[in-house]
Amino acid sequence: MTIRNLSPLLHARSIVLVGGSDREGTVGALVLDNLLAGGFDGEVYVVNPHPVARSGAIWFDAIADLPQAAELAIIMTPAPTVGTIIDQLGALGTRCAVILSAGLTDADGLRRETIEAARRHDLRIVGPNCLGLMVPHARIDATFARTPARPGHLGLISQSGALITAVLDWAQTRSVGFSAVISAGDMADADLGDLVDLLAADPHTHAILLYIEGVTQAAEFLAAARAAALTKPVIAIKAGKSELAAKAALSHTGAMIGSYDVYQAAFARAGILLVDSLTELFDAAEILCTCEPIPDNRLAILTNGGGAGILAVDALARTGGQLSSLAPETLALIGNDMPAGWSHNNPVDILGDADAGRYGVALRSLLRDEASDAVLVMNCPTARSQAGETAHAICEEVAAAVQERICKPVLACWLGDANAQAVRSIFTAAGIPVFSTPDDAVRAFGYLAQARRLRWNLTDAPAQTRAVKADRIAARAIIASAQAEGCTLLSEIKVKKLLEAYGIPVAATRFAASAQAVEEACCWLSAPFAVKIVSRDLAHKSDVGGVALNLPDARAAVAAAQEMERRIRRDHPQAHIQGFAVEDMVEVDGTEMIVGITTDPAFGPILMAGAGGTATQILNDRAIDLVPVDHAQARALIAQTRISGMLAGYRNVPAADVEGLADVVDAVSAMAVDLPDLLELDINPLVVSAAGVIALDARARITPEPATASRLTIRAAPEGWASDLVTEHGFRFHVRPVRPDDEPAVASFFDQVSAEDLRFRFMSGVPKVHHDQITMMTRVDYLRTISFLAFDEEDGGIIALAMLATDPDRSRAEIALTTRADMKGKGISWTLLEHVLRYAKAEGIETVESIECADHDAALRMERELGFVTIADPDDPTVRIARKNMAGMRPAS
Numbered sequence: 082m083t084i085r086n087l088s089p090l091l092h093a094r095s096i097v098l099v100g101g102s103d104r105e106g107t108v109g110a111l112v113l114d115n116l117l118a119g120g121f122d123g124e125v126y127v128v129n130p131h132p133v134a135r136s137g138a139i140w141f142d143a144i145a146d147l148p149q150a151a152e153l154a155i156i157m158t159p160a161p162t163v164g165t166i167i168d169q170l171g172a173l174g175t176r177c178a179v180i181l182s183a184g185l186t187d188a189d190g191l192r193r194e195t196i197e198a199a200r201r202h203d204l205r206i207v208g209p210n211c212l213g214l215m216v217p218h219a220r221i222d223a224t225f226a227r228t229p230a231r232p233g234h235l236g237l238i239s240q241s242g243a244l245i246t247a248v249l250d251w252a253q254t255r256s257v258g259f260s261a262v263i264s265a266g267d268m269a270d271a272d273l274g275d276l277v278d279l280l281a282a283d284p285h286t287h288a289i290l291l292y293i294e295g296v297t298q299a300a301e302f303l304a305a306a307r308a309a310a311l312t313k314p315v316i317a318i319k320a321g322k323s324e325l326a327a328k329a330a331l332s333h334t335g336a337m338i339g340s341y342d343v344y345q346a347a348f349a350r351a352g353i354l355l356v357d358s359l360t361e362l363f364d365a366a367e368i369l370c371t372c373e374p375i376p377d378n379r380l381a382i383l384t385n386g387g388g389a390g391i392l393a394v395d396a397l398a399r400t401g402g403q404l405s406s407l408a409p410e411t412l413a414l415i416g417n418d419m420p421a422g423w424s425h426n427n428p429v430d431i432l433g434d435a436d437a438g439r440y441g442v443a444l445r446s447l448l449r450d451e452a453s454d455a456v457l458v459m460n461c462p463t464a465r466s467q468a469g470e471t472a473h474a475i476c477e478e479v480a481a482a483v484q485e486r487i488c489k490p491v492l493a494c495w496l497g498d499a500n501a502q503a504v505r506s507i508f509t510a511a512g513i514p515v516f517s518t519p520d521d522a523v524r525a526f527g528y529l530a531q532a533r534r535l536r537w538n539l540t541d542a543p544a545q546t547r548a549v550k551a552d553r554i555a556a557r558a559i560i561a562s563a564q565a566e567g568c569t570l571l572s573e574i575k576v577k578k579l580l581e582a583y584g585i586p587v588a589a590t591r592f593a594a595s596a597q598a599v600e601e602a603c604c605w606l607s608a609p610f611a612v613k614i615v616s617r618d619l620a621h622k623s624d625v626g627g628v629a630l631n632l633p634d635a636r637a638a639v640a641a642a643q644e645m646e647r648r649i650r651r652d653h654p655q656a657h658i659q660g661f662a663v664e665d666m667v668e669v670d671g672t673e674m675i676v677g678i679t680t681d682p683a684f685g686p687i688l689m690a691g692a693g694g695t696a697t698q699i700l701n702d703r704a705i706d707l708v709p710v711d712h713a714q715a716r717a718l719i720a721q722t723r724i725s726g727m728l729a730g731y732r733n734v735p736a737a738d739v740e741g742l743a744d745v746v747d748a749v750s751a752m753a754v755d756l757p758d759l760l761e762l763d764i765n766p767l768v769v770s771a772a773g774v775i776a777l778d779a780r781a782r783i784t785p786e787p788a789t790a791s792r793l794t795i796r797a798a799p800e801g802w803a804s805d806l807v808t809e810h811g812f813r814f815h816v817r818p819v820r821p822d823d824e825p826a827v828a829s830f831f832d833q834v835s836a837e838d839l840r841f842r843f844m845s846g847v848p849k850v851h852h853d854q855i856t857m858m859t860r861v862d863y864l865r866t867i868s869f870l871a872f873d874e875e876d877g878g879i880i881a882l883a884m885l886a887t888d889p890d891r892s893r894a895e896i897a898l899t900t901r902a903d904m905k906g907k908g909i910s911w912t913l914l915e916h917v918l919r920y921a922k923a924e925g926i927e928t929v930e931s932i933e934c935a936d937h938d939a940a941l942r943m944e945r946e947l948g949f950v951t952i953a954d955p956d957d958p959t960v961r962i963a964r965k966n967m968a969g970m971r972p973a974s
Contacts (some may be wrong), residue, residue: 083275083889083892084275084278084279084889085890085892086176086177086204086205087177087205087207087275087276087279088177088279089152090153090261091216091219091279091283092152093123093152093177093219093221094124094152095123095124095125095126095149095151095152095153096116096121096123096125096153096154096221097125097127097147097151097153097170098112098113098126098127098155098157098223099128099144099156099157099158099170100128100129100156100182101113101127101128101129101133101138101155102127102129102131103135104131108157108225109129111225112225113125113135115222115224115225115226116222116223117135118222118229119221119222120220121219121221121222124139125137126140126141127140127141128140128142128143130142130143144166144169144170145169145173147173149174150173150174151170152176153177153178153179154178155179155181155213155214156178156180156181157181158182159182163182163185163191163195163209164194164198167195167198167199167202167204167206168198168201170202170204171201172202175204177207178199178207179207179208179211179213180207180208180209180211180266181210181211181212184209185209185210185267185269192267192269195269196269205270206269207263207265207270208264208265208266208268208269210242210266211242211264211265211267212224212245212246212264213226213242213264214261214262214263214264215230215259215261216260216261216262217232217233217258217259217260218232218260218285226245226246226249227246227250228246228249228250228253230252230258230262231253232259233258233260234258234259234285234286234287235259235260235287235290235363235366236262236263236280236285236286236288236289237259237261237262237263237291238263238265238276238289238292239264239265239292240268240273240292240295241294241320242266244292247359248262248292256509260283260287261285268297272297272298272301272302273291273297273305274298274301274302274304274305274889275889277302277309278305278889281308286313287313288313288315288316289314289315289316290316290362290363290366291315291316291318291353292320293317293344294319294320294321295683296344297683299347299683299684299685299794300793300794300795300864301864303347303350303351303794304865306348307351307352307539307862308865310351310352310353310535310536311539314366314369314370314532315352315354316355316366316369317348317355318357318358318359318362319344319348319355321341340681342705343683343684343687344684346684346705346707347684347707350538350707352535352536354528354531364514364516364528367514367525368490368492368514368525368528369529369532371513371514372455372492372514372529373488373490374529374532374536375454375490375529376454377403377454378401378403378454379402379404379405379452380397380402380453380454380455380457380523381407381429381450381452381455382394382427382429382459383428383429383431383440383443383447383456383459384430384458385430385432385433385434385435385440385459385460385463386430386433386461386463386496387424387428387430389459389494390424390430392520393428393457393459393494393519393523394428396519396520396522396524397526399527400524400526400531401527402523402526402530404427405427405450405452406427406452407429407447407450407453408451408452411446411447411449411450412425412426414446415429415442418439419432420432429443429447433463433465436465437467437473437474438474440458444456444474444475445478448487448491449482453489454490455489455491455492456490457492457493457522457526458475458492458493459493459522460500461496462496462497462499462500468495468504469503472507472508473507475493475508476507476508476510476511476513479491479511479513480511490526491513492514492515492525493514493515493516493522494515494519494521495517496519498517500517501515501516539860540860541856542713542717543717544713544820544821544822544860545711546712546820546821547711547712549583549584549747550584551582551583551748551752551755552582553582553755555578556579556583559571559579559582560579560756560758560759561787564758564783564785564786564787568617568783569617569782569783569785570617571780571782571783572615572617572659572662573613573662573778573779573780574590574662575781576779576780576781577776580764580779583748583751583752584744585745585748585774585776586774586776587776588775588777589605589606589607589664590664590665591603591663591664592615592661592662592663593660593662593663594659594660595661596642596643596645596646598661599638599642599661599663600636600638600639603634603635603663604635606663606664606665607665608632608633609631609632609634609666610635610638610664610665611629611631611632611663611665611667612628612629612632612638612645612661612663613629613662613664613778614627614628614658614661614662615661616649616656616657616658617657617659618656618657622778625649625656626648626652629645630666638663645661664777667777670770671768671769671770671771671772672728672737672768672769672770673692673766673767673768674691674766674767674768674769675689675690675694675697675703675763675764675767676742676745676749676767677689677761677764677765678708678752678753678761678762680761680792683794684794685707685708685792685793685794686707686708686754686759686793687705688705688706688710688718688749688753689704690722691703691722691724692722693765693766694765694766702723702724703722704718704722705718707794708750708753708754708793709751709793710747710750711747711820712743712744712747713822715744715750716743718746719742719743719746725739728742728769736771737770737771738769738771738774739769741773741774742769744774745767745774745776749762753792754797757788757790757792758787759783760782760783760784761780761781762779762780762782763781764778764779765779796863796864797863798818798820799818799863799867799920800817802817802818802869803816803818804816806912806913808908808909808911808912809911809912812908814872814874814880814881814912815871816871816872816913817870817872818863818867818868818869818870819858819869819870823870823879824855826879827855827882828850829878829879830878830880830901831849831850831855832849833901833902833903834899834902836848838899838900841899841933841940842897842899844960865886865891866885866886866887867884867885868882868884868885869883869884869885869913869920870882871883871909880900880904880909881899881900881910881913883913883914883916884897884898887926892928893927893929894921894929894930895929896914896918896921896929896930896931897932898914900913910943911947914944915947918967921967922967926967927966927967928964928965928966929964929965930962930963930965931949931962932960932963933961933963934959935958935959935960935961940963941963944963945963948965949964949965951963951964952964
């Protein structure tokens with residue numbers, strides 16, 4: 082993943098159309114027509130063996146004849162020619178190409194040929210099999226679409242070229258403009274993550290819109306989307322919402338989680354707002370680009386129709402928003418200018434004969450009421466209603482509020498298409514979104530609330546780390562022994578040992594190799610007993626009569642095992658019976674839950690918690706998230722389920738041990754992180770009661786061979802880089818990667834940093850480090866950004882912090898280091914910097930830079946001694962850039 086050499090997509094000054102034509106109706110002619118009609122003011126070259134005579138374009142019959150390398154190439158020739166063309170363009174010096182041609186596949190070898198040719202010259206490819214590219218601000222329309230894009234601030238990336246043509250037609254009718262429209266095609270090289278990174282850095286793009294059919298390079302895509310979502314809205318449609326859950330999945334967890342569910346969970350973790358339709362996509366983009374972010378989800382409603390207000394309230398409930406409780410002072414101010422019959426509450430119904438003046442008075446008070454976060458102004462067309470006058474009055478009140486630095490979002494709903502159309506230009510000029518139905522307007526407010534929640538999840542959601550005590554050596558040995566035996570389905574006995582290795586309580590269980598051996602197994606347990614079949618061919622034991630419960634003594638247990646074996650051999654002769662699991666019969670005096678993991682093809686390990694028992698799939702009450710989760714996220718996952726209400730206790734039923742349940746979720750998440758061979762796991766039922774939690778049954782599936790790499794798409798903190806270090810002065814300290822719940826400690830650390838050191842760290846005279854800055858250091862993704870904290874061995878306080886942030890390519894990184902003033906002179910900065918450089922080397926980062934104030938002599942001297950080369954910043958004489966090439970550094974031991 083990289084955005085290297087992709088900038089010509091947005092800023093090309095010369096374009097070559099390979100396959101451009103003047104033969105009417107051909108793709109080459111359509112693209113050439115669109116590019117010239119769009120007014121591109123750079124050089125336009127056309128390469129075609131046949132002459133092309135078009136004003137504004139220069140024709141050549143071969144690439145070798147071009148006078149210079151074009152910055153951007155558009156290729157639309159037959160598939161077998163593309164590899165050679167890429168090689169020729171790359172040799173000439175072109176570094177970016179968009180391939181419209183279809184038919185380059187793995188089966189015919191043409192895809193590989195093209196990729197290899199591009200790599201030889203470090204030439205980047207968008208496509209193949211795509212519609213092309215539009216950049217209205219640069220007057221580039223290199224597509225064969227019928228409708229051009231208007232200039233605007235929405236960046237659209239689509240995996241479907243056909244959808245782009247529909248979007249462009251639809252956008253014309255709504256006067257929607259774009260900063261860029263990119264057809265991703267088959268993504269042989271540049272993928273969704275690359276293109277998101279490109280638009281995230283583009284100042285013309287205020288929001289990024291995505292049409293997604295499937296994600297490749299999921300870890301990099303989520304990292305790109307997360308980074309973009311911190312600065313601008315990222316809004317997506319995911320095709321395939323109706324896709325069924327995997328029918329062949331072994332576990333309940335796998336069977337209960339569909340692909341769309343996983344995309345929802347993944348997008349939420351990355352801060353992507355997911356919508357269901359094109360209308361919603363542009364409504365969300367419009368309101369998120371137009372309106373200020375809101376601090377909460379409280380809405381005030383102003384209307385001249387009581388029924389319309391009620392419809393809006395009903396719609397609000399569906400978005401999870403709240404009707405704001407207006408202050409008595411606000412209601413009193415409004416009431417001074419209202420007739421007696423007004424509503425005296427929210428919704429503020431100012432009656433059907435309301436004129437522009439009445440609207441203005443009410444809105445003035447609502448904008449200044451601190452109990453609401455946004456105002457929805459509704460207008461029902463009546464004989465007394467003057468739509469235009471009222472709209473102007475609304476705009477005037479909003480403008481007056483802005484002058485007072487009150488930037489509360491205002492949404493307009495003029496009911497009826499004609500009513501809304503009559504005022505659309507008025508509201509658009511004032512930056513106020515307008516809708517024609519209460520549902521649309523309130524749903525738009527919901528986007529503001531949802532965007533707030535998504536950003537809050539990235540920057541402010543509760544974080545709590547609980548170390549999972551686990552015998553990881555024993556766990557890996559269990560899996561290795563099963564793989565050595567050729568087993569991919571672990572027996573219940575082995576799965577329970579796996580759970581015990583991670584501290585999950587399990588019902589005491591013994592293995593009996595035969596029905597006769599059940600009696601001996603009972604001697605180690607306490608009656609009553611449960612007996613279960615053990616067979617790698619029978620995933621769901623209860624479905625085949627492989628479970629017997631409440632057996633009063635050993636004799637009954639043996640008899641049950643014999644009958645079970647007889648019945649299964651008769652009904653399932655293909656099943657190999659390995660033996661029986663005999664366990665203490667645990668009375669289900671609690672709530673049956675399920676906790677498990679499954680592996681998604683795109684996003685890796687997926688964690689699930691929900692209502693368990695034999696009816697778990699029928700109940701379908703579950704919540705999912707990507708691994709890893711911390712303890713706060715584990716609790717939040719449980720809270721999303723409907724059954725969580727029962728866990729809280731009701732009537733005479735005491736509250737269950739939700740903390741214990743969250744500990745199990747923590748442990749399962751840790752298993753997914755530590756054990757990449759673990760593909761599926763079900764703990765079902767997991768009984769949760771006031772007394773605690775206990776796993777009664779479990780099943781797991783593993784890879785046949787040891788996994789060679791992690792399956793995680795969201796990186797876990799690299800705990801292997803925690804270390805006890807000693808400086809050359811003999812000072813000892815502990816260093817580890819930062820965690821989100823370190824935020825208070827990091828804030829306290831910076832409170833103890835001197836004003837001069839704050840200036841050195843932030844390149845300005847900041848009196849205090851703000852929450853947003855601390856969040857950037859503590860809420861990291863461990864892929865592009867990581868912070869290392871150094872702790873004093875004596876008092877446990879933070880004594881130094883080093884942050885390493887890479888570019889999207891992960892080839893260059895910037896490091897920033899701060900040491901507490903009272904800890905200077907002990908060699909801490911040197912030793913910590915060496916540790917971080919070893920980490921950078923291990924991560925494959927090629928260059929590390931440090932941006933320093935020119936007068937920060939101590940830091941510059943230390944960096945030179947560590948092999949950094951210092952240069953003056955060409956744009957700022959007060960700044961120095963210290964740069965270290967990591968190629969010659971000794972690798973981490």
